[in-house]
Amino acid sequence: MMRLAFYAPLKPPDHPTPSGDRAMARGLMTALERTGAEVTLASTLRSRDGSGDTALQASLFAQAEEQIARLIPQGRRERWQAWVSYHNYYKAPDLIGPAVAGALGIPYLQVESTRARKRLAGPWADFAAAAESAADAAAVIFYVTARDAETLRRDAPTGQHLIHLRPFLCRDTLPDAAALSGPMLSVGMMRAGDKLASYRIIAKTLTLLEGDWALEIAGDGPARAEVAALMAPFGDKVRFLGALTEDALQGAYARASLLFWPGVNEAFGLTYLEAQAAGLPVVAQNRPGVRDVLAPGIYPAPEDGAAALAHRLTALLAKPELRQAAGAAARDHIAAHHLLPAAMQCLGRGLSAAGVAA
CATH class of the missing domain: 3.40.50.2000 (Glycogen Phosphorylase B;)
Structure with a gap:
């Protein structure tokens, strides 16, 4: 040994x-x-x-x-x-x-x-x-x-x-696949710097969404008040889950329709692996580190701004078959490589x- x-x-x-x-x-x-x-x-x-x-x-x-x-x-x-x-x-x-x-x-x-x-x-x-x-x-x-x-x-x-x-x-194996019929999900610590920058992008993107949507946010930290202020204009469309145990976070993935996390300066982002393993489509920006763990797909460039993220979210929310296809590709990617x-x-x-x- x-x-x-x-x-x-x-x-x-x-x-x-x-x-x-x-x-x-x-x-x-x-x-x-x-x-x-x-x-x-x-x-x-x-x-x-x-x-x-x-x-x-x-x-x-x-x-x-x-x-x-x-x-x-x-x-x-x-x-x-x-x-x-x-x-x-x-x-x-x-x-x-x-x-x-x-x-x-x-x-x-x-x-x-x-x-x-x-x-x-x-x-x-x-x-x-x-x-x-x-x-x-x-x-x-x-x-x-x-x-x-x-x-x-x-x-x-x-x-x-x-x-x-x-x-x-x-x-060794994948968890059960999510139903892809619930709210959007964002997962990230709440602290100043890159994490707060991602939350700012999320808030700006949400202002461009139309129709019926909902977002759950898993995470906590010293910048909780700043994140809450960013999300306040959306009222009860945004629900804060706080810091979750591993089991509770798996439950959040299981009921979500997709993961939305821009990924500002993420080394790679463990949440991307967890979400894709559960079969969630990911809406993120095409950034170094982040792209190393994402299944092949459509990820807007950072310079394309919130409008490009909103366009991708709108397409996925409107088309269940698109979510299913992207989620299945994500699970296959994790199973093969991660x-x-x-x-x-x-x-x-x-x-x-x-x-x-x-």
Whole structure:
């Protein structure tokens, strides 16, 4: 049995706050275990610095050194054969994995690593350098989007393997298909920045819709008041569901007619995978990251604005047969590319490429 160490510097898999990042970390651990590995969560140190705080970065470097000193003897005792880190980037670099793997003489692998050399100057300079160094140390990097692959290929050291691991749901089969006869559904955290930008686009689009429509919104967060103000003009046509458990969210997908989420600067968007697995057509903008997980279809460009989104929504709401066809294509796409078996096969190839065997 393979013995692997796992680490997620941005958000550990046991973090109390749900998110797509936490879900992917958990899914990766499950997928690695399903390949026949014994997986140890090596550290829960969260290295994220969201504001460019050099004092915080210095503290995190020091905490990482303490972790390294603890983990090297643990790795020897437990006979780790490789180290796998998820989501290394300049705001949350892997400050631990390369040092431990190097000391143990084992392969170091990354999943969803990004390069941002423009950040080598400025308030994140030391963290950006650490993220670049960690990426350089990886024998294998699994990239999840075409956008990430561009800089990874450009800056890859000689001999590094780059493998496309599609974002995936941690399940073997699809859920029951939605009936596609209920309200539209939007799913997103409510916080300032990109998420709020998506909500603004939704509100602007809704002003252009005519006829009988309804929208449910699943999500909560510090920008709840701003989102509520954006939706206030639509009265009871918009219903807030709040933050939902996994089961409750599956219920929302099951009764929806489609998913509407523009996807401003989404890395890829786990909700797109979940919605399509339930057979929901997706109305989103054609954006990097987002397009990596969507079934082939019609997705307006961001520069086409709210009018193009409203046109697509109107067409889907008016034609049940169009919703059914788009929903079936979405389910087929997820079944073929974005479930646990496909992820297991891909991770297995990467481990083999790194020289790790059972």
